[in-house]
Amino acid sequence: MHPAPSVILFSTLSGLGFGFLAFLGWGAVQPSGWGAFFLWGLGYGLAVAGLMASTFHLGNPKNALKAFSQWRTSWLSREAWASVATLVLLAPAALAGIFGLGLPAVVGQVGGALALLTVGTTAMIYAQIRAVPRWHHWLTPVMFLAFALAGGAMLSDQTWAPMALLALGAVLLAVWRVGDGAFAKAGESLGTATGLGGLGVPSVLDPAHTAGSYLKREMIFVVGRKHAAKLRRIALALAALAPALVLLLPLGPWAIALAAVLHLAGALAARWLFFAEAEHVVGLYYGARG
Structure with a gap:
C-alpha cells in the first residue's frame, strides 16, 4: 500500500507519545516542577503531533470530527474517543506533577491504561482489515504495543x-x-478477486480503466525486495539494537536522548515498511501484486 507520510508520522509519533504517557501516568518516573513540565509536555507533544498528522491524510480535514460518530463499528472512531479520554484524564496528573498538587495515584494509573488502550485501537485499525493479509493477524497489535x-x-x-x-x-x-507468507496463506488470487475462479484461471486482458484512481494510488505500491531487505536491517538496528546498546553507556541523560533519536528513526523506517510491503487484494483485480 502507498506509504503516506501523514499516516507514518501519525502511527509512529502517537505510539511513542502514548507509550511515554502511560509510564508517566503509572508513576514510573515522578518529575516535579519544570522537569514535570518538560516530560509531560514531551509526552503530550508527541501524542498530539501524531494525531494532528493523521488529519492530513483526509480529503477534507474537517471530516475528522465525523470520526467520533462511528464508535460502534469503527476502530478509527474508537481510537479517537480513547485518545481524547486519555489526554483529558491524564491532564490532572500532569498538572499535579508540575504544581506539586496532591492527586490520587489511581487517576494516573487509569490514564496510563487508557494510553495503551489507545495504541491498541490504532493497531486494530489495520489488524482487522482482511483484505490486507500481511496485517490481518495477532502480531500486528503486539508490534504496536511493543513499540x-x-x-x-x-x-x-x-x-x-x-x-x-x-x-x-x-x-x-x-x-x-x-x-511474508501471509498473502499466499490467505489463498487470494485473481480468481477470488474477480469471482471468476470457478470458471478456470482468469487473466487480465485490459486494465479496468486507463486513468488513475484512488484504489490504484492508495492500495497498490511495489517496493523492491532488495530495498525492503536493506530497510529491514536499518529498522532493526536503529529501532531496537542501537538504542539498547546506547542506554548501557555511561552517558547520563544524553544516552536517553541519543537512544530516542535512533529509535525514532528506526521506528519511522519500520512503519514505512509496514505500509509499503502490505499487499491489498484489490491489486489482484488490476493484475498487480503490491
Whole structure:
C-alpha cells in the first residue's frame, strides 16, 4: 500500500507519545516542577503531533470530527474517543506533577491504561482489515504495543528498557516472517478477486480503466525486495539494537536522548515498511501484486 507520510508520522509519533504517557501516568518516573513540565509536555507533544498528522491524510480535514460518530463499528472512531479520554484524564496528573498538587495515584494509573488502550485501537485499525493479509493477524497489535512499551520505557529511563528494545526487535523479526507468507496463506488470487475462479484461471486482458484512481494510488505500491531487505536491517538496528546498546553507556541523560533519536528513526523506517510491503487484494483485480 502507498506509504503516506501523514499516516507514518501519525502511527509512529502517537505510539511513542502514548507509550511515554502511560509510564508517566503509572508513576514510573515522578518529575516535579519544570522537569514535570518538560516530560509531560514531551509526552503530550508527541501524542498530539501524531494525531494532528493523521488529519492530513483526509480529503477534507474537517471530516475528522465525523470520526467520533462511528464508535460502534469503527476502530478509527474508537481510537479517537480513547485518545481524547486519555489526554483529558491524564491532564490532572500532569498538572499535579508540575504544581506539586496532591492527586490520587489511581487517576494516573487509569490514564496510563487508557494510553495503551489507545495504541491498541490504532493497531486494530489495520489488524482487522482482511483484505490486507500481511496485517490481518495477532502480531500486528503486539508490534504496536511493543513499540509503545519499549519507547515509553526508554524515555522514562527504566532499567529494563534495553531488554524491552531487544524484545521489540524480536517482535519485528516475527512480524516480517509471518507477514511474508501471509498473502499466499490467505489463498487470494485473481480468481477470488474477480469471482471468476470457478470458471478456470482468469487473466487480465485490459486494465479496468486507463486513468488513475484512488484504489490504484492508495492500495497498490511495489517496493523492491532488495530495498525492503536493506530497510529491514536499518529498522532493526536503529529501532531496537542501537538504542539498547546506547542506554548501557555511561552517558547520563544524553544516552536517553541519543537512544530516542535512533529509535525514532528506526521506528519511522519500520512503519514505512509496514505500509509499503502490505499487499491489498484489490491489486489482484488490476493484475498487480503490491
